[in-house]
Amino acid sequence: MSSQSESDTIYVKNKYGIRAGIDLSKQIRMLTEEYSGLSLYGDIKIKERLFIVAELGNDQKTIETENINSKLSGSYIKTGFNYNLYNNLPGLNNEIYVGLRYSQSLFKNELIDYSIYNKDRFWNDQRILEYKEFDNLKSSWIEFVVGFNSEIKNNLFMGLSLRLNRMLKQDIPENFTNLFIPGFNKVTENNNFGTGITYSVIYQIPIIKK
């Protein structure tokens, strides 16, 4: 704990204000996967260690497995808080935090083609092209977040976070499944958990200084 007994407002500059950022992990994924997306980040420090956080984004992902081609696209919003566990030296503004988000998404699931599971090889094994579209699907989940933000230049932060997502509810299309949900990422069968990672650049808009 830093001693603030000789509290001199010139040295102890705790920044309060709104921060806005972008999750660059999406742009990195766009280079390596059939994926596109954008995620915006915003937070506001309401107490010494507490930040209210909102994240907004959209994802579009094409899933190609041996048996199924499907495309998922939609938007999501995540709201919650971060709690900073890091004890900064006076004047520094780094965070190692834990956080929680309540997340919701609205998305579309397109089934493009699929193969029929048949051990018998009498007929040729053509894929079935049967386009189906499932609109207005909703899902909600909780995210447990651990991460850090580090001030690399004045008012400019770089951060990394890891998320463990616990599905609460998802609309499952009739006679099909969601292989991916925007914001949640990959959905595995018989498992309510998912994971996420963000790599963010965040800028602090200095409004209030105490």
Added chain:
Amino acid sequence: MNLNRLFILFILISFACEPDDICLDSYQDTPKMIIRFYDQDNKQPKNVKNLQISSDNSEETLFFSETDSISIPLDHTTDTSKFIFTINSSNSDSNSDNIFINYNRNPIYISVGCGFIMNFDLNDLIIESDQNNWIKSFKINNQNINSETAKHIEIHH
């Protein structure tokens, strides 16, 4: 606290693998149509001998040396499967009948690893008439081909 060390830890944790794409053999695949053969007169089970089954749309053939019960796969890409049923196929008295099987198809989602299977609803069976049909009549016992536990069709000969 060393931020670099934390960074490396995060990267390592994020590469987790998920073996979700395996199709277990225990899943039932697309069911075949089960045919049983009966005597046309006394309606008792009656074997067919050296039955060869082929199709114009397939290079494969099925062969049954002597049995009163067979299962055959239906074509999941169209609503009709055409078969040529030849009995006594190795002899000079072989006899071929053409059979058309019409059905509706219902794909059923199983899993990422297995994909879909197809179930069929039988509509009708057409035995093409020729001078000497060995198949005298047939009967649809179960229209729904969603399992392989009981006969779907009886053929009388």
